[in-house]
């Protein structure tokens with residue numbers, strides 16, 4: 001009741017390039033929420049190492065659960081790319097996603 005700072009609010013995500021939308025409930029990360037909604041979001045490691053879950057943030061804010069700079073390069077960071085498996089929503093989001101993308105860092109394992 002006290003001290004949670006609104007962490008578990010529900011938010012809505014729109015994948016701008018497909019028009020798909022889904023809810024994010026209970027403070028789970030963006031990737032988990034997409035998978036719960038049946039969206040085939042690209043992913044592999046789920047720990048922020050491979051970069052395959054990256055999406056371009058068009059609007060909204062996320063909390064980085066791990067430093068995106070470890071995996072995403074400077075150009076991607078400048079262009080508002082995020083890692084879905086390491087993003088907790090602070091607001092509703094609009095993202096763009098390439099469903100055919102692979103890992104950035106094939107040596108993550």
Ligand code: FES
Nearest residue numbers: 046048051053085
């Ligand atoms: S699934 Fe590998 S960085 Fe998110």
